[in-house]
Amino acid sequence: MNNQSDKQAVDTGYELVTIRLPVIATFAALVLGLALGVALGGADLPQRILELIGLVGTLWLRALQMTIIPLVASLLVLGxxxxxxxxxxxAAARRFLGLVFGVLILGGIFTAVMLPLLLTAFPIPESASGFLAQVPDEELAVPDILDFLASLIAPNMIAAAAETAMLPLTIFFALLAIAISQLPKDQNARLMGFFHALANAMLLIIGWVLWIAPLGVFALAFGVGMRSGGGAFAALGHYILVVSAMGGFILVLAYFVAWLLGGISPWRFARQIIPAQAVAISTQSSLASLPAQLDSASRLGLRSSTAEFVLPLAVAIFRATSPAMNLAVAMYVAALAGVEISPALAVAGILVALIISVGSVSLPGSISFVVSIGPIALAMGVPVEPLALLVAVEMLPDIMRTLANVTMNVAVVSAVDRNAD
Structure with missing residues (x-):
């Protein structure tokens, strides 16, 4: 296999705009808003002031939501x-893709099965109900299996977009991406250029929205603090631990992949992966961790030709924790809102999480949080309003995301290398 030609084969020529986000400021605004809301919870504030603060939070939330469908559509096609x-x-790339889909599907199934059990053992604090002030009161119907199957195909994509029916939209754009790949080169280039420009335009808009995230998050957090009191902090801590636990499964799974498929003992793999894990924790970036991942692969005795091909590809199109942790967020909010997740809805969530993960892997954590979890929640009938506050604490679960992603990347390289020609 010619490694250089393979590298060229996976270069699509499309790059997304880079956006720097005020992560620390947003987190500080969350803490300050909650603390101030708790402190003034018993105060008799003028109703007009409370309504104005609520309006600021509502407008920011709507601005966050308005880009989801066009951004998801364009990123799906490009991804x-x-x-x-x-x-x-x-062959090596096909083996890699087989492992990618295996890990992603297994992660989604694990969360769908284990998260309800975990929440039964460790229930969501009652104080978390304060996060639901912006959620509509209407009862959500639970579809049966025939209704679910019928919903997979929408006769009108514009109507589906208006109704935010994410599952048929996701399937449509996945099929569109496949169809575009079959077009003549000039038509393919024009359409790919359009979706590339659309993605960059939406990223610029969502970047502007997230730049004022401290203001929007402060307004939302203030209301939550007034309704929930000091228990809001405990509720956020519970959420962070539960979602991170689902990422912990992927982290442990990486050691089994290296052992069972890569032929590397867990102890040896653990020792040699530590440098890459240290960079992952400190940078929270799989891309920044790429040199350390290559170094760990070398320490494990893996062929450089395999590592230098698979690892950049993994950083580009593989985020191992996405279905497990993104589905966990949606299911956590569902439990918070009292939405029953039927087997059909769980399957819908896994399908959307699997497909969406392909298009969001190159994005910063805060943007991928909105782009990845919003469609999953919408597909499962879960309210998206609480996500506007949860994005402010994403920097903490994102440590687990990056740690598990980097560890799984190297584990997958060991599996591909063992079966290389």
Whole structure:
């Protein structure tokens, strides 16, 4: 296999705009808003002031939501184009993609089964109900299996977008990406250029919205603090631990992949992966951790030709924790809102989480949080309003995301290398 030609085969030529986000300021605004809301919870504030603060939070939340569908559509087309280009790159790439889908599906199934059990053993604090002030009161119907199957295809994509029916929209744009890949080169280039420009435009808008996140999060957090009191902090801590536990499964799974498929003992793998894990924790970036991942692969005795091909590809199109942790967030909010997750809705969540993960892996954590989890929640009939506050604490679960992603990347390299020609 010619490694250089494979690298060229997976280069789509499309790059997304880079956005720097006020993560620390947003987190500080969350803490300050909650603390001030708790302190003034018993105060008799003028109703007009409370309504004005609520309006600021509502407008910011709506601005966050308005870009979800066009951004998801464009990122899906670009991400699946990368995935299909990788599939044509050779046997090693196809083995890699097989492992990618195996890990992603297993992570989604694990969360769908284990998260309800975990929440039964460690219930959500009652104080968390304060996060639901912006959630509509209407009762959500639980579809049966036939209704679920019928909902997979929408006769009118514009109507589906208006109703935020994410599952049929996701399937449509996945099929569109496949169809575009079959077009003549000039038509393919024009359409890919359009979706690339659309993605960048939406990223710029969502970047502007997230730049004022401290203001919007402060307004929302103030209301939550007034309604929930000091228990709001305990509720956020519970959420962080539960969602991170689902990422912990992927982290442990990486050691089994290296052992059972890569032939590397867990103890040896643990020792040699530590440098890459240290960089992952300190940077919270799989891309920044790439040199350390290559170094760990070398320490494990893996062939450089395999590592230098698979690891950049993994950083580009693989985020191992996405279905497990993103589905966990949606299911946590569902439990918070009292939404029953039927088997059909769980399958819908896993499907959307799997497909969406392909298009969001190159994005910063705060943006991928909105883009990845919003569609999952909408597909499962889960309110998206609480996500506006949870994005402010994403920097903490994101440590587990990056740690598990980097560890799984190297584990997958060991599995591909063991079966390389």
């Amino acid at each position: 699946l184009a990368q995935m299909m280009a990788a599939a044509r790159a050779g």
